[in-house]
Amino acid sequence: MDVLSPDLLWIDDRCYRIHALGSDYFGPGSKSLKSEEVTGYDLNTCAENFDDDGDDTEVLSLIQTISEGRLELNLPIPQAFWSQIIGVKGVTKKRIESDTNTRIQIPRPLDHGDVIIRGSSIKDIILAKKCIDAVVSSSRQKLTFTHFISVPTNSDEIKRNFMNFKEEVLRYFGNDRGVDESIFQNPNKLHLTIGTLVLADQRERKIAEVKLNEICDQKIKPLLVNRDCKQLKLEMKGIEYMNDDPAEVDVLYGKIESKPDANLLQYLTNIIVEYFTQHKLIKASERQDVKLHVTLMNTLFREEEPEEINQEIAGLKRTKTIRKQRSTFNAVNILQKFQNYYFGQQDLKTIELSVRFSTGKNGYYKSSAVVHV
Template sequence: MSREVLSPPVQTMSQNRRYRVNVVHEDFGGDKWNGQNNRAKGANGTYQEPDLYGDDDDDEDDPAASNIEETPNGDFKLALHVPKSFYGGLIGMKGSTKRRIEEETRCEIYVPRQNEKSNAVIVRAKQRSQVCAALRQIRHLLASLRKKMKPTHFLAVALNSGKVQEHYVELKKSILEAQLPGIDEELFISERCIHLTLGVYVLLDDDERQRALNELEFCRQFLADLKTPFDVKVKGLEIMNDDPSSTRVLYGRIVSPDLQKFADKCLAHFQTTGLCATDNNDRESIKLHMTLMNNRYRKEAMKSGNSFDAREILKRFGDFDFGSAQCQAVHLCVLKSRGEDEFYKISGSLEF
């Protein structure tokens, strides 16, 4: 039996690792492969590992990559903004996650303590490509952590005024007067909070909230070919699931082609920012709707069950006409909040 099979050549790599060299016969490109193996040897005869982190153009698409600086001693450094809510996940159990990223990318990572004012994670390495590799891993980790977090903000079109609000109050009164089984006032949204939702986000600090407002302003360009203010018509009732006898959400149907186009373009743009809640990342289009009743509004939702029977409501009021409204602004609102006017607290707006 060939000696090369029983005792194949071995190449020594870093950290005392040794690997067998598979010699390829020349009929199968052996000269090419064996030549590459020979060229991989360093001056001292040991195998030199290739740079796994160089020439990765994807990293340059990350705006943070442009902030990588070369220090006076020739190292490379990046100060990366990371909300404090992510620190625990970035460090990991007893520092395991941070240590793994450092070992795989050959970087040093400094995560500020919770009581420090700075929220910049510092990444240092000998090569710029190594900093880029660490940046890529940190981005993937933060995206994974964000998916597990509850939404904090949403984009809204307020409909809490004019004819739409008046007709909603009329409908609510009619439904309650009908005294339908399992239907009570707690199921209804407040008339001061009626709105359309254009997107839901996880914004964890002031920097992320300001960034979201900047991205919203960027969406102004999508209005160029659309007629504003948007005309929003609300007519008809629908439910979110297929069983009206056991539903959780009943809403008013929206007809507004231009607003739909704008909402979908905003969705596509925000999906590239990394700020979206999980539900938004999985969507291709925004379902415009005006929520009227939601089982989650009930304070005793667990005792009352997770759904309500909407069959009689749909039968009696399915074609209800709320009228029309003019949409002149999109607001970035805080979930589960109330402002001075009893609408949601508004962090900022895109007016048109």
């Protein structure tokens, strides 16, 4: 499917864009798909997660009585997920309604309202919400991240030494396979990534901003005070690579740690990821030790012209533009020469909620939130 020209689904006088969830979604072989693969949720799993003992207290407080025997729950769900809740030909929405004895109202595409669940029992409405949550969660995991929690590592000293590193790499090893200027990071954008997030609308961005301030105020700042760290020092020294073959590298990064307590930075970043995971802003699969690294070279930065191929379909010729496959570079010589290269130190000054693929006035990424620590 062309993402710029998606299939359209009309329900009454409303038109929704349908975005496929995978390459085989309702395509060849779709007959073998399980129902949860088609609709994005499994009723049994949703029912098993139902807690009759009041674990859904917050949801209960939001359910309103609209008439005798009729209840309603408003869900602020980003518009990006509405078409997934509807499903191809409305199958997902209809199945949730059938499985939970509810009716689901989804706003018009140009509206900015909530998804509304109506039913006659609290249990049915909560179960419908859990099914919708499962669809949204499944869809969210298929999206690329829009924001990331970052620590800028672009002090004057680090930028200066990084530029020296870049110049020496190109001087000595510029002829090594895949090594060229385009794969180096912008020195103004050098950073440590703590975690990545998919924030689909302004409401979600505001929640992430609030949570970043909360965890920094409640945990990070008090911890630094207790450790008598008015300013935590960060030191960037040495290089490493992501792949298992130094001759086939996609990402080469600088190693970073805190001083004098080398474990403190790891502890702080883990706290942040755990907090965001608890509030379902970071995927549970990322809930592990944060990999402390500052990307220096990345083949995703490579400036490559897309290829154009001619296709003939049913007698019609058309030109299709495709991206070339990501190509690695040989980092063997770079790793040998710069294994312990010193980039410098800086204070931990800010933790930021950065916008992917953006540039602010200072040359760093635009920020949805900045917390001074």
